[in-house]
Amino acid sequence: MSILEFLTDLFNPDLRFLPKALLISVMSAVVCGVVGCFVVLRGMAFIGDAVAHAVFPGLAVAFVLQGSLVLGGAVAGIITAVLVAVFSQNRRLKEDSVMGVFLVGSFALGVVIISRAPGYAGSLQQFLFGSITGIPDSDVVVVAVAAVVVLGLAFALHKEFVVVTLDREMARAMGLSVFWLDIVLYVMVTLAVVISIQTIGNILVLALLITPAATARLLTDRLGVMMTLGPLIGGLSALVGLYLSWTYDYPTGGTIVLVSTAVFLLAWTLAPRHGLVATWRSARRQPDDAGLDDGVTVVGGDRRSPALDAGR
Known part of the structure; x- marks a missing residue:
């Protein structure tokens, strides 16, 4: 199918x-690209997976009651996000352990709930792998509103998120409420995941949150540029993925994820400064410096910390 036929x-x-x-x-993809930048920089990829499973009970309840899947998933995800943030304050348990408990428990609850609905098998497949044919008009409005809310929070709290991302102890010393900023970020991740479930599916949604942001991280050391490239890569991957899916009758969610993964592999290989080819060439040009690594990047003659570049 040509592009013109697709447009038709x-x-x-x-x-x-x-x-x-x-x-x-x-x-x-745009919302996940923005939120995913903070998730990637903070090494919180696991939370995306946890949230994707945590929203499942809300999706199941909304399906049984024939309500909005987006709203149902958002409520369940936000409740779980708050619980994770609260339970994580107990320093005897690490954050990933708490998320693991709620991940399994929430997903199991969702399976039990949806098993009581007619057409259980087909409904479960739709939730797990997405479906482009069953999106009601009301959900488009809800997704648009959720997207505006998430992007608005990301813009309004950008500086605070950057400080917490780079140094949590410094953020506390500056008087920032790290706990509440964590909750806001968890809620943003939840909303980003929920609005992506219908086309990508519960299993693959983590890729939309992580892969474009990780690709952007390979292409730049500046957070501002990264937060521009992330949603751009995600949006283009969604567009190309849907086109290929419609043309060759591939699963939509899987195709979008494969396109974004292919872009990541290209960046990993060909990124100007951090790609495999650039690293190999740099090693050949400076063999004497191969054994030196003080954690400082040299840019334009200036010795600069990668962590500081992330805040720019």
Whole structure:
């Protein structure tokens, strides 16, 4: 299928689900690209997986009651995010252990709830792997509102998130409420995951949150640039993935994830400064410095810490 034919299908009244799927996919990818930058920099990839499972009971309840999946998942995810933040304050348990407990418990609860609904097997497959044909018009509005909220929070609290990301103890010394900032970030991750579930699916949504941001991290040392590249890469991956999915009849979520993974592999290989080829060339040019690594990057003659560059 040519691009022109794909555009024609987008405006075909008989295929109203296709433009809705494209709109939600791109909005989801943009939001995940922004939030994912903080997740990647803080080494919190596991929380994306935990949240993806935590929203499942809310999705199941909304499905049984024939309500909004987005709202149901958001409520369940936010409750779990707050519980994780509260339980993580107990220093005898690390954050990943607490998330692991709620991950398994929440997902099990969702399976039990949805098993009581008619068409259990088909519904479970839709939740796990996504579906572009069953997106109601109301969910498009809800996703748009959630996207505005998440992007607004990311913009309003950008400086605070950067400080907490770089040094939590310094953030506390500056008088920032690290606990509440963590809760806000967990809620943002939850909303980003929930609005992506319908097209990507519960299992693959972590890739949309992590892969574009990780790709952007390979391409730049500056957080501002990274937060521009992340959503851009995610949005383009969603667009290309949906086009390939529609053209060759591939699963939508899996195709979008494979496209974003391919972009990541290209960046890992060809990134100008941190790619495999650049690293190999640098090693050949400076063999005498191969054994030196003081954790400081030299940029334009200046010795600069990578952590400080992340805040720029």
